[in-house]
Amino acid sequence: MTINELERIASQVRRDIIRMVHGCQSGHPGGSLGATDIVTALYFDQMQIDPANFRMDGNGEDMFFLSNGHISPMFYSILARRGYFPVSELATFRRLGTRLQGHPTTAEGLPGVRIASGSLGQGLSVAVGAAQAKRLNGDKHLVFVLMGDGEQEEGQIWEAAMYAPAKGVDNLVAIIDYNKKQIDGSTDDVLNLGDLRAKYEAFGWNVIEMSGNNMQAVVNTLKFARENAFQGKPQLILAHTEMGMGVDFMMGTHKWHGSAPNDEQAANALSQLTETLGDY
């Protein structure tokens, strides 16, 4: 897929995010908008997957886990646009009886979701387990996991960060959505993350940095990570992103981490995002 095509999909995903969060007047637009380019590139270009025949076990394909489950609008839009379930279902986001729960779950059987996330810090461990399962099965596909940067404050992340290199889990690509913001403010103010690159390197990871909102850079980096898999070390991509990317008044602030736009704000946001695939 060309970079231009991926960017067009990302624009539609961002429209979906705004419309979903506006529709139910709740949810997390900021991080969703910021991580859109990365997950669009994964699902529409880089991952080897079979959306029409979703299998919980993920055998014989790449697997993706969303550890920071609150950016579910982005995840749901991409899953739907990729064909895991009908795009029209996006309208049910966060409504009673929906398969599109506030945070992703398996309880309602939504295709594309393999485990619940929401309580932070668990996804990296799950991905390590799934990656080890692939090794046992002789399955040469990769496991990807996206984490938040604020999520790095959870102690369990560092249990998994210590385990994966120690056990040579080298079919794993972890990505940190490094937008430097969390719900209470900047990560520098809430709990300074320090030098994340140096920390992961000290734990034994190969660390790659990329501009997470530049589609060409994202695609190149993901390709690079695949080429460098199976060489003894897990890989960590530090993705420099902008929370709220694509909507001017949602950028440069943590205020849109978890609040919904009103009618006027939603209209303003949508005027900045081209409809490319047709709204749901």
Place this chain on the structure above:
Amino acid sequence: MDFTIQNNKDTRSGFGEGLLEAGRRNPKVVAFCADLTGSLKMGDFAKEFPERFFQTGIAEANMINMAAGMALSGFVPFTGTFAAFSTGRVYDQVRQSVAYSNKNVKIAASHAGVTLGEDGATHQILEDIGLMKMLPNMTVIVPCDFNQTKNATIAAAEYDGPVYLRFGRPKVPNFTPVDEKFVIGKAQMLQEGTDVTIFACGHLVWKAVLALPILKMMGVNAELINIHTIKPLDVEAVLKSVRKTRCVVTAEEHQRNGGLGDSIAQVLALNDPCPMEMVAVNDEFGQSGTPDELLKAYHLDTPDIVEAVKKVVARK
């Protein structure tokens, strides 16, 4: 039931043998352990199946979630650590990634209760049954001796869904049949009686067995039922027995709040209220001591069961 003691063995060794057998029967069985391979008796499995054994280090949260991730691909992961670190320490991980996500993870929890002994209250969890039984999708199993723990481990491996398997440290009389098929959710009738029903689990089952001849001498014909599966509870067996005996004693190495007695009380209150007494720890933490000293000190011993029976029969 024949109450002949075959030998004295720890239930954790029953788990170790059961895990090895489950591993031989099913190549998808894998095991994780958080630096307690010796304590959990997982060494034989690790030796025979080194590629299917994962030493996680002292990192229980990571262990639970890795097991959930591995279960996704059709493996049957057992996690091994003490009961205290299998539940309270990792409750959120178990809740979100195992129970809510309904993953086929078997949480093997050793050293439960005061019979862990000298290590003291930090390690003697008495709240784990309650924590685990509250989680939707979770099956909670508390076998009573070596043979039953081995057979329960094999049954847990064959069952599809999250299981909490609780066992202990000390050597205790081993009396259930060697290769008895363990049926999850099916209460085990140990002795039929007419005057009172004793529902027991875990180490307290044998303490209740010892109470039977004492009660008989007192003229009380007691029924003893081993509730090895706390959840799903065999409600039918409970109500059937109570219809006959009209009073109940429960016995467990756990807090009164949240334990076996609490589950039985709920069934009785909702269906067929009758007098009940609970032999359990009553809202306090444990302490250091030998297992036998502690069972006495916390009123979890045979004389306590006898006293409870006397009391409840008088209330009829």
